[in-house]
Amino acid sequence: MVAPGTSGRAATIYDVAQHAGVSHQTVSRFLKGFPGIRPETRARVETALAELDYQPNLTARSLKSGRAHRIGALVHDESETGPSLTAHGATMEAREAGYLLDLIPLDAHDGDSIQRSLALIGPYSLAGILALASTDEMLHAFDAASFTMPAYIHSEADDTRLAKTDVSRVGMPALMAHLRDLGHRRVAHIAGPSNWSAGRNRARAFASAVDDLGLIHTGQYTGDWSARSGFDAIAGLPELPDATAYVVANDQMAIGAILALKRRGLRVPEDVSVVGIDDLPESAYIDPPLTTLRVDHVARGREAVASLIGQIEGVPPRSVPIEVPHLVVRESSGPAPREDVR
Incomplete structure (x- = not known):
């Protein structure tokens, strides 16, 4: 017998369910981002998905539902670690919900670059468009665009007095x-x-x-x-x-x-x-x-995709727990010197 997840055949949600010791309905709910799954159950399903290298059959799902399951994600400079971690979280959230995230690198400071990227992805059948760079140029491009699909821009609230992030x-x-x-x-x-x-x-x-x-x-x-x-x-x-x-x-x-x-x-x-x-x-x-x-950049990426998928599917977005920023004290900070240093 050929084990699922090898070159013999692709793993199914039934294989994942058996591997995790849960029902296939639980795996299905997990992949769709439903809340209410116990943390220990969620952990077992995540482990089974990874160990069996489960890949959702997006073509079959799209034919059955009549809806695309690909998301176009506009990202800025993946060489920078923060944006890279955010994109990683977004990719994981999309995969677990049964979507494929297509990363589209661009210069988020260049309005022309953003417009070219939007024009490039326009003809493709996508479930939604996600922007993971909150520059003024990106915000202006999204405001001016006439999307035929749900779109979401991952952005900090911007309050001219003091943003409550x-x-x-x-x-x-x-x-x-x-x-x-x-x-x-x-x-x-x-x-x-x-x-x-x-x-x-x-x-x-x-x-x-x-x-x-x-x-x-x-x-x-x-x-x-x-x-x-x-x-x-x-x-x-x-x-x-x-x-x-x-x-x-x-x-x-x-x-x-x-x-x-x-x-x-x-x-x-x-x-x-x-x-x-x-x-x-x-x-x-x-x-x-x-x-x-x-x-918590990874969770912020997950939250962005969950919000977009909520728009796509017409349901409340999955609540993503995000760790509140907290201080990590190391050796680059120390007592102020007694005399001025210039």
Whole structure:
């Protein structure tokens, strides 16, 4: 007998059910994203799907339902870890719900690039379109487009006063309070690009926390989320700001900033502290290991797809648990120096 999941034949939901010790109805409900499945049952089904390499028969499902089961996902720069983790979560959520996610890389800063990508996917039979980059250019393109299918853009809420995202509401205050408790009073910010809602939100949250905690804002510099831009933001300054700590809008820019500060003769954290946001896998292994906020990018990708599938199927979206951003203290933050370091 040939085992399912090998080259002999593809695994079915009945094989998955037997492997997991559940009914095939439970597997079907899991694949469709229904809530109410017990966590231990969900874990067994997930393990069985992975071990049997289950692949849904999208062609058969589409013929039976008369509806496509492919989602086009517009993604920006998969080389950056945060967007890559979000796309990974989106792909898993789509697969488990019986959809295939087609990743379409583009420059989310370039309106023409976005329009070309939308025109390219327009003729294809898709269940929906998902955007995983919340730039102003992407938002404008979605607003102007006339979609013939459900569309969803994964975006932070953008409030000109202060966005009530978890990073702004919970994470940034915790990060800033950590620095305050270490004795830091003069802090600088390396912000993300201003055409990203996340860049604006994090910059506003930083400024708000400075005011709330009675700190001194010594300057704001801008990067493009990459490590190179974090390096350039520091290396290109004729004179460093009068700051004892840098709060950086993401870990990759923080990694670049640490190297630039070292090249300018400063020790981290003895002379100046550096903290980031995201808790990327490599952040624990740089020198020094980076203090940061842990952000659940994978769950955010899952949530985006669940929201889109809810639109596609006309049902309430599956509730995706998302870990609230929380502080991870490592060695890049330390007590403020007794004397000013410039």
